[in-house]
Amino acid sequence: AQSVTQLDSQVPVFEEAPVELRCNYSSSVSVYLFWYVQYPNQGLQLLLKYLSGSTLVKGINGFEAEFNKSQTSFHLRKPSVHISDTAEYFCAVSAPLRGDMRFGAGTRLTVKP
């Protein structure tokens, strides 16, 4: 079965600085990769997803992620963060006929003024 590891549980960063949230996955087959965001007292919302094709994926709110098959990674980046980006971010992986989506433990992004 596939699995996903988020390498940082917490990432503090100052407003307008760039940020990278790291995600590594493990799978014996081709996978689909997702990033979700969870704001306080809300459910998870899809930021972006990689299914195939271009390895650089652009999502909502200025986020993007790069799929790297050789390093089995799918890191999330934003060139300049805002206070409103403070939230929990989850990386997830799925594969056809391999059971349901698996989520990482989450990374808490805190943007400071």
Add this chain to the structure above:
Amino acid sequence: ETGVTQTPRHLVMGMTNKKSLKCEQHLGHNAMYWYKQSAKKPLELMFVYSLEERVENNSVPSRFSPECPNSSHLFLHLHTLQPEDSALYLCASSQDRLRGFYEQYFGPGTRLTVT
């Protein structure tokens, strides 16, 4: 209503109470999920329903009992819970669970506190 809705948003119950959580999806999806989200722990997949049939039960205690009367509605019946069951319970739906490329859409969750 659009997307995935959950009621109630907050619930406080004693250990001897019986209550139910409700989830409704307005997206025409055929798979629905219950997750438990506890502080400082990963999302735990509890139950999966596909076309109204339960297809996964991840060793969840019997004090949690799911019900899926149709493809739009999902319930989680609770009885004789323990304080460690206090958590955010999230419902999600997706168009299809087997092909892998459909994302899950989440409701806002029910914050459950067991006293």
